[in-house]
Amino acid sequence: MKITSQDFVRRLPDSNVQFARGPAWSHRLRVDPILLLLLLVITCFGLAVLYSASGQNELMLRRQGIFFIIAYSAMFITAQLDLQMLRRWSVWLYLVGIILLIAVLLIGVGAKGAKRWVSLGFIRFQPSEILKIAVPVMMAAYFSARRLPPSLADVLMSLVIVLTPGVLIFLQPDLGTAILISTSGLIVLFMAGLQWRYIFGSLAMVGASIWPMWHFIMKDYQKQRVLTLLDPEADKLGAGWNIIQSKTAIGSGGLPGKGLFNGTQSQLDFLPESHTDFIIAVMAEELGLYGVLMLLALYLLVVARGLIIAFAARNMFNRLLAASITLTFFVYVFVNVGMVAGMLPVVGVPLPLVSLGGTSIVTLLTGFGLLMAIATDPKNTSVS
Amino acid sequence: MNWAGKDFHEFKDHHQEARVFGYRVALAFLLVLVMFGLLVARYYKLQVVDHQDYVTRSDNNRIQLRPIPPNRGLIYDNHGELLADNRPSFTLSVVKERAGDLEKTIAQLSELVSIDERDVENFYKRLHQRRRPFEAVPLRYRLSEEEISRFSVNEFQFEGVEIEAQLMRYYPQAALFAHTLGYVGRINEHELSSFDEDTYRRYSGTHSIGKIGLEKFYESILLGEVGSENIETNAHGRVLRTLNTRDPEPGADLHLFLDVRLQQVAVKELDGRRGAVVAIDVNTGGVLAMVSAPSYDPNLFVSGISYADYRALNESRDLPLFNRAIQGQYPPGSTIKPVLGLAGLANGVVNFQTRISDPGYYQLETDERFYRDWKKGGHGTRVNLRQALMESCDVYFYDMAFRMGVDRMHAFGIQFGLGSKTAIDIPSERSGIWPSREWKRKTRGMHWFPGDSINVSIGQGDVLTTPLQLAVMTATIASRGRHLAPRLVRSIGDTETELQVVDEVQVNDIYWDYVISAMEGTVHDPRGTAYRVGRGAKYRSAGKTGTAQVVGIAQDAEYDSDTMDERHWDHALYIGFAPVENPQIALAVIVENGEHGGSAAGPIARKMFDEYLAPPSEAVQ
16 A cells, blocks of 8 residues: 555654543544533433423434434444545545435435435435535545645635535525535635635625626516525515514523423424424523523534644644534534524524434534544544 | 645645644634624523513413303293293304315315305305404304214314304294394494494404394393403414413393283284284283284394395295384274374363264365265264274264364374384384374475364374384273383393383373273174174273275275275274273284274284283183
């Protein structure tokens, strides 16, 4: 096997200093104990809220529990990965994902006019879940092998890498996932040191194009949809219903909340999607602002821990991947929590580790598995 | 992975890259903190600053104030027999908010329950009326047991469709009291728009309202006071629990003077002829019987009468919807004579010795016109008031009226309630006409002629009375001048209604004796026009027959029923009271186109006296 660049980097004189090493057991298992603890606390918290949101449906709780067992297993398995191998194989992972996305558009199955699933006979899954991992990995691999800050050509190339799956997922159509996956890629671009002139330049271009788009290109019904997205409360019985009810649930909870299982908005079915996307409204109603602050604090700690891991990583692939996983996680939290409170347009984004969901939980914890792999990379350095 | 390793040979400044990355991580973390801050601020605003607003909103979501309709007061006859009842009725209702596609739902329902176009039409009409959210809208009333069971088996298929049990008005005597009781019907758009806020509140939960008759007159008493309950519902409108309840107060019951048996006798004796009967308790003014024939079944109106049924009733030549007893204005004919006889005596126009000669006609000196007596050849040469009343001599009254003049006749007559409403406690009463000079000038723009007085003296010409007015007049004679207001309701709940004296007619007792005795003679003297009415009775009664022309007979023409349309035949009238020595019951009977008061109307009066004074159950003992 040929010597890779990372092998070389590892042998640099100052790259192998090992200060406080983590406890031997966790390092050998390639587990970051702090991150694991935080995730488990959020998971338990989430299960309690879900139990309440589902109307104390034990069957649903058990299903979610099983998904968590699978997801944590996936996390441990992922944590054992050789990151350099992952880096080398990233392009194949990415290409398989793209092919499956095309397959979804051609032979996919789904409901309500959206095709999101591929059926392999015995199992159905969403290829977009693969891209949630594949895009950050691919981007991290791409930039780790390039001179940074990235050149314009690299930037343009990376945009192709990001936007290809973005557009394919948008066509399913699944706007929320498309945006989030694109964001996870763009985060890598930003963390790789994208020059400010590109950042501000593109922001200015987007800003400048809004006016002509609105007045000359978009049709009335499209404008209407954008308006509804931006101000759902204008559509009181349609999209606005959810937001009005979720704000009512949150607001009526007050500081201490109505008590677990006692939320009237959620328990009496006024709150839609109460065990999936809008679950934080249940929590806000039943556990109040104190509950919300506690959950947000836990999320903040996870983000902080993830960024520390990213900061402490000793090669660019690990850094970029860790930062992307961590910040994407934050974006999930921010979009969901903000959307339910009526700050952001309603796009289908679950609340990480709390909302009911199967594959999305597995994907999420797989991402954290990568983060743990980075934290405990034996060819790298440990972080404390 | 050639592309990944390609740039490896180029110079890569790892320290510089790590430093830039470090800045970016710090910047990202700062951004994360700011955004978390935004979230916290947002939740603080919702949960602390605007908390109360959202508590209110949340309570409005789940708590609904639901009205509990009061039970409508019942109506009983004089012996406690139920005339208006509330019976459970099963209604198929739809909650629009839960039902989804209404047209589809109705189409599916019509396979189980018979639903015609009119039901559907009315359903949409009700749906668009003022309505509370999640209020069930009735689609079909009075489901049969079979329909209920058919629906119940399939109920699970119909979200938002339910069977509601409601109390609905039911009139067990059906057509017997239709005109007096009236009926309730669905509150219509017009009534709803006339409600003020408080009335609207009182009717929340109540779907029907008294439309005519007692049901309308005593609406506010029968209605009761609405109750309410706070109920908690879920988002689908399903009631989860009742938080608190304020019980409704049922409407007060009405106890009437009306007597089912007396009413039945009157209807039976009318025997399908058109007409009206009113009987009054002389001592109280209570209406014992009030019949208008033909009648109709008021139950048809309770849940909304079908268009075809209504048209049949409304367009019938016999006017079944018309309450003849209070709205029918008939010339009283000779039944007016006892009052005029009293007027003559009281005004000194005639006395007991006054006698006239009756050649069969009467003529004014100023006029060519012949005023005929009903009896060809007249009643003889020495007719006094007693004979004139007993035999109903017209010429005696022509002469007396001519000499008395309209002013004194008018002034005397109004003391008996002629020409004005009796203020009976049901709506739509008419006042009849008791003409005067002023009345004629106002309505006809003409002077009063002596001939007018002559027409009035036999209850023809412009005189019009309702059967109720005649009964009140008769009761006033029976009680020797105590004119009581007639009333249907004896007590509201436990409170007796008050006896109301309208007038005391001041006439010398010997005149009362004389006229009443003459009326007794009418019934019991073989020469009397109503001799057959009194024959064989165990009590003495007093009466007066009457015949009223429906169409004018030309001066030189003869009345001949054989050549005339039956509907142009004379109306037969009878007034009377019994027993003479201690009057209990006074009544007025009119049989339209019955021709002769004595033969057509009198026997009805006799049967009613028999029933009232010697009820069969007591007679057996």
